[in-house]
Amino acid sequence: MNKTIAVIRGDGIGPEIVGETLGVLDAVAQKFGHTFTYKEAPMGGCAIDEFGVPLPDSSLETCLASDSVLLGAVGGPKWDAQPSANRPERGLLKLREAMGLYTNVRPARMFPDLSAACPLRSDIAARGIDFVVVRELIGGVYFGQHTTETVDGEQKAVDIMSYTEHEIRRVAHVAFQMARKRRKRVTSIDKANVLDTSRLWRKTVTAVAEEYPDVELLHMYVDNAAMQIVRDPSQFDVIVTENLFGDILSDEASQITGSIGMIPSSSMGEGARGMYEPIHGSAPDIAGQDKANPIGTVLAAAMMLRYSFDMAAEADAVEAAVDAVLKEGWRCGDIMQGGGKLVGCREMGRLIREHI
Structure with missing residues (x-):
């Protein structure tokens, strides 16, 4: 070939x-x-x-x-x-x-021979680290409008985060299809208690989940997810989230695997x-x-x-x-x-x- x-x-x-x-x-x-x-x-x-x-x-x-x-x-x-x-x-x-x-796919898997390099407590690491972060890649704040202006004598910067249903839907399908080949669990990460984009994200992912009755869907706020990844990473199978959250959480996930x-x-x-x-x-x-x-x-x-x-x-x-x-x-x-x-x-x- x-x-x-x-x-x-x-x-x-x-x-x-x-x-x-x-x-x-x-x-x-x-x-x-x-x-x-x-x-x-x-x-x-x-x-x-x-x-x-x-x-x-x-x-x-x-x-x-x-x-x-x-x-x-x-x-x-x-x-x-x-x-x-x-x-x-x-x-x-x-x-x-x-x-x-x-769609960006970042696996977080701890190699058995590198378990000593894991920064987590040994009892936490022993439960295993093997999950995947599915991150939306060309939407959200990274691709929004960015402006800087002077207002009342000081600089003001604005970054706009936006998402459409189809942008969320297509990456959600990737996550559910991937979960079907793994342990059949998707955790959707958002900040729906604060952000309108996250409320749309949660609503749309929930609708997509109806097409995958064999896959369990969980929702989690991003601040809690950041804590749970270091408290008990074994609970995760496939994580799906928007661009900014995915950028941060996938780096955190990689570090707990050792490097x-x-x-x-x-x-x-x-x-x-x-x-x-x-x-x-x-x-x-x-x-x-x-x-x-x-x-x-x-x-x-x-x-x-x-x-x-x-x-x-x-x-x-x-x-x-x-x-x-x-x-x-x-x-x-x-x-x-x-x-x-x-x-x-x-x-x-x-x-x-x-x-x-």
């Missing part, structure tokens, strides 16, 4: 973790007889430096013409002085919107094409030092193989290779514990390729 992958190396540690992940994909291609063609698509701070904008038209065209997109990470303090509309993150938002990627560097994500819309990335940032403080953990990006590539390319066996091979490397005790700095064997980004990539 021949597949074209748009590659966004991005900023900070992005080029390092993407480079190792491409090596893993090459190993998969060789083992299973596929051909993966990589097309470079600069985006983020590096694109600002070269083209003056975070997402050049040429990069957007490359992504839209590809079978899927692999992204490292974008942004960093170097570009903090950029106008709001030209910050690196704006390129990412524009790309999500252009590709119609309305944010281990968590992949997929962004999907209609059809098979998606964008795959780790959920962490560009970590400019360790960029170029061979200290980054590529596993989150490698597992994102496994999600690409599974969901966009329908290559289940290939995805299983990548995930099994990661499990094997961890079981042998190899660790990057962010997951290093006593008794582990410390390796850098390049060596971790090599070890995973070797197991494939």
Whole structure:
């Protein structure tokens, strides 16, 4: 099978973790007889430096013409002085919107061999951490109107959050369909006691739930959800929520598994094409030092193989290779514990390729 992958190396540690992940994909291609063609698509701070904008038209065209997109990470303090509309993150938002990627899926699973790295009490961790956050991705306050003006001698900023029924309905269907393949429980997160958007969210999700009588639906306020994720994460199966809440809660969920560097994500819309990335940032403080953990990006590539390319066996091979490397005790700095064997980004990539 021949597949074209748009590659966004991005900023900070992005080029390092993407480079190792491409090596893993090459190993998969060789083992299973596929051909993966990589097309470079600069985006983020590096694109600002070269083209003056975070997402050049040429990069957007490359992504839209590809079978899927692999992204490292974008942004960093170097570009903090950029106008709001030209910050690196704006390129990412524009790309999500252009590709119609309305659903972001972030699994939170604790690897058994990393249980010692979990910051929760051992009795809580022992109950297990294995849930998925389904986040609406191209609506809400991130895509609302943003204004700053001077009123009565002081600055006033306004960010508008809005949602329509169809935006909520389509991401709710994703969550319920996913729950059917898991433990058949959906927890919808909102702030319906305060926000009109959340009241619409709750009403719409409840209506969608009627189409899935075999799936249990629970509602939870976002502040309580933030507490429950650290009090008893085992209660969750599939969480569905809006853009801002999902951004925050999925980062919290990733940290309780041991390290944010281990968590992949997929962004999907209609059809098979998606964008795959780790959920962490560009970590400019360790960029170029061979200290980054590529596993989150490698597992994102496994999600690409599974969901966009329908290559289940290939995805299983990548995930099994990661499990094997961890079981042998190899660790990057962010997951290093006593008794582990410390390796850098390049060596971790090599070890995973070797197991494939």
